Amino acid sequence: SIPSDITCVADYEALAKDYIDTPVYEYIAGGSGNEQSLRANIEAFQSVQLVNRLLVDCSAGTTATQLLGQSFRHPVLLAPVAYQKLVHPLGELETARAAEALDTCMVTSTLSSCTLEEIAQAHQGNRWFQLYFQVDRAHTLDLVRRAEAAGYSALMVTLDASIQASNRRAKRAGFQFPTAVRPENLQRYQPPQQVTLSTDQSVIFQGAMAEAPGWSDLEWLLANTSLPVLVKGVLHPNDAKQLAAMGVSGVVVSNHGGRALDGVPSAVHVLPQIRAALGKDVTVLADGGVRSGYDVFKLLALGADAVMVGRPLLYGLAVAGALGVAHILRMLRDELEVCMALTGCPTLQEIDRQCLWHSEQETN
Numbered sequence: 001s002i003p004s005d006i007t008c009v010a011d012y013e014a015l016a017k018d019y020i021d022t023p024v025y026e027y028i029a030g031g032s033g034n035e036q037s038l039r040a041n042i043e044a045f046q047s048v049q050l051v052n053r054l055l056v057d058c059s060a061g062t063t064a065t066q067l068l069g070q071s072f073r074h075p076v077l078l079a080p081v082a083y084q085k086l087v088h089p090l091g092e093l094e095t096a097r098a099a100e101a102l103d104t105c106m107v108t109s110t111l112s113s114c115t116l117e118e119i120a121q122a123h124q125g126n127r128w129f130q131l132y133f134q135v136d137r138a139h140t141l142d143l144v145r146r147a148e149a150a151g152y153s154a155l156m157v158t159l160d161a162s163i164q165a166s167n168r169r170a171k172r173a174g175f176q177f178p179t180a181v182r183p184e185n186l187q188r189y190q191p192p193q194q195v196t197l198s199t200d201q202s203v204i205f206q207g208a209m210a211e212a213p214g215w216s217d218l219e220w221l222l223a224n225t226s227l228p229v230l231v232k233g234v235l236h237p238n239d240a241k242q243l244a245a246m247g248v249s250g251v252v253v254s255n256h257g258g259r260a261l262d263g264v265p266s267a268v269h270v271l272p273q274i275r276a277a278l279g280k281d282v283t284v285l286a287d288g289g290v291r292s293g294y295d296v297f298k299l300l301a302l303g304a305d306a307v308m309v310g311r312p313l314l315y316g317l318a319v320a321g322a323l324g325v326a327h328i329l330r331m332l333r334d335e336l337e338v339c340m341a342l343t344g345c346p347t348l349q350e351i352d353r354q355c356l357w358h359s360e361q362e363t364n
């Protein structure tokens with residue numbers, strides 16, 4: 001059950017420490033490098049301020065929206081988060097139940113600890129699949145076909161994590177994957193052959209990057225699926241433009257929760273530029289550091305069509321399983337509705353830069 005003194009997502013974050021073994025907690029909470037980006041994700045929201053508006057009729061208000069031609073009741077999605085059995089014995093299945101109960105889109109990770117087919121059975125609503133390119137194209141294609149067959153209605157291709165950045169906190173705490181927590185989707189594929197590098201070769205360049213996808217792989221993917229494709233991990237407007245020109249349906253402005261390249265800015269900082277580069281018609285999602293409905297509202301005002309939460313779902317899952325994840329979604333939504341009502345935005349379409357306070361506020 002849900003502890004009665006929980007009032008917000010941050011309460012779950014604090015409480016989760018009592019429910020998760022320390023090394024696992026450090027693995028989840030930690031970021032890469034010296035965690036500059038991880039901190040930026042939280043701090044950036046503090047520098048954005050809202051403006052309330054008076055006497056606006058919001059009695060017909062709604063958070064309903066369309067993304068990729070699909071209907072959503074709320075603009076908050078569950079981000080792809082690997083290995084959810086780290087914090088709950090049923091892992092992704094519990095998250096899927098919460099998504100089902102609250103009519104939320106769950107994005108299933110390639111590295112889920114239940115199979116994508118099992119997760120699909122637990123969640124009939126909107127579900128998307130997060131794809132990591134596999135070293136062997138046949139394996140990538142098989143994952144795509146399985147996702148299509150299981151009723152996933154979009155692919156979110158994550159491209160910012162070709163190299164596993166070191167998570168120093170996890171390392172110091174001695175984190176290791178329990179043998180029972182495995183990438184279940186990949187068990188049926190033969191692991192790629194280990195490349196032996198000579199002493200003058202680099203594990204980064206001749207190792208990881210030699211196997212990393214390139215633009216041609218993305219082109220190949222677009223030619224081989226009829227599902228809409230979003231690319232996750234976009235931070236540069238030129239990448240965003242090139243992706244849109246290739247026929248990608250949307251981008252996710254994300255620094256991987258501060259777990260990929262450390263030192264990059266948060267979505268709060270780069271979203272306006274990415275939206276400006278893409279115009280109105282391309283779907284733009286954002287994530288990183290969203291811990292309240294106020295944060296959701298701020299990202300929408302800065303140009304996102306919808307947002308995702310990562311760590312909060314794991315904290316809810318650890319504390320109270322499906323109920324905890326559902327509770328987190330509920331609180332985010334309620335707070336978003338408060339923001340909309342008091343800023344005078346009855347629908348998501350009205351949420352824009354005008355809702356934010358700028359020191360030289362234009363008045364209109």
Ligand code: FNR
Nearest residue numbers: 079080081082109158256257287288289309310311
């Ligand atoms: C992630 N994230 C992630 N992203 C992805 O595309 N595929 C994945 O398998 C994972 N796995 C994963 C595991 C853990 C433990 C974390 C914390 C994050 C990144 C995730 O989708 C999202 O971008 C961030 O979590 C968003 O930041 P917040 O909400 O955690 O601050």
